[in-house]
Amino acid sequence: MKDHNEVATPELIVRQAARLFREKTYHGTTMRDIGKAVGLDKSSLYHHFPSKQAILERIMQDTSTVFLPYALTIADSEISPEEKLRGLIRNRVMVMSEYRDDLLVALTDNRGLTFENEKRRSSALAIARYQELTVRIITEGVKSGVWKTDNPVVTALFVLGALGWMAFWYDASGKLSPEEMADRLCDFVLSGLRSSSVDARPNTLIATT
Numbered sequence: 001m002k003d004h005n006e007v008a009t010p011e012l013i014v015r016q017a018a019r020l021f022r023e024k025t026y027h028g029t030t031m032r033d034i035g036k037a038v039g040l041d042k043s044s045l046y047h048h049f050p051s052k053q054a055i056l057e058r059i060m061q062d063t064s065t066v067f068l069p070y071a072l073t074i075a076d077s078e079i080s081p082e083e084k085l086r087g088l089i090r091n092r093v094m095v096m097s098e099y100r101d102d103l104l105v106a107l108t109d110n111r112g113l114t115f116e117n118e119k120r121r122s123s124a125l126a127i128a129r130y131q132e133l134t135v136r137i138i139t140e141g142v143k144s145g146v147w148k149t150d151n152p153v154v155t156a157l158f159v160l161g162a163l164g165w166m167a168f169w170y171d172a173s174g175k176l177s178p179e180e181m182a183d184r185l186c187d188f189v190l191s192g193l194r195s196s197s198v199d200a201r202p203n204t205l206i207a208t209t
Helices: 010-024 031-038 042-048 052-065 068-075 081-098 100-108 117-143 152-164 178-195
Strands: none
Touching: 010 031, 010 042, 010 052, 010 100, 031 042, 031 052, 052 100, 052 117, 068 081, 068 117, 081 100, 081 117, 081 152, 081 178, 117 152, 152 178
C-alpha cells in the first residue's frame, strides 16, 4: 500500500502494479486496484499510463535492463575474473531481492503480450548483451586457468538461468539475508567452475527476439 508521503510517480505506479499482478495476477487486477494502491483515481492514473498493458510493458522493459549497467561496469574493470563473477552474482541477488515482484511478473505474466517491435528489440538486445558479458567473464577465467569449462556459453546460461528463477523460491525476509544468500551462491558457482567440465553443442549464444 502507498505511503502517505509518497508521490504517485510512474516508478511507484509500476512497483505497486507489479505487487498487485503478483498477488492477484495480471488479469485479476484492474486499473482501479492500481489507482487505489497509489492514491490516484482512474483518470489521474491514465495520465501516466494509457492502459494496464502499458504498465506491464514497462515492467518487462525495466526488468530486461535492470542488471545491465552493473554488468557493463564490472566486465570492463581491472579486477580478477573471479571477483567479476562474484560481483555479478551478488548484484543479481541484491537487485532480485528489491524487485522480486517485478521479476516474477516478467517471468509469469508475459503470455500474449504484444510489444511494439522497437520495444521488443530493445529488451532482447539488453538481455543478449548481459548474457555476452557473463560469457566474457567466464571465458576470461578459463583463459587465465582459474576455471575449467569446455563451453563458457552453456555455463553462463546455466548460471543465469538458475539465478533468474530465484525469484520463485527466495524470500529476502527469510532465514538468509540477501548478502548471505549471495555469498552462498557465489561459493557454490565458483567452486563448481574450479572443478567442472561442461561440453555441449552448439557453442553459440542464442538470444530470444
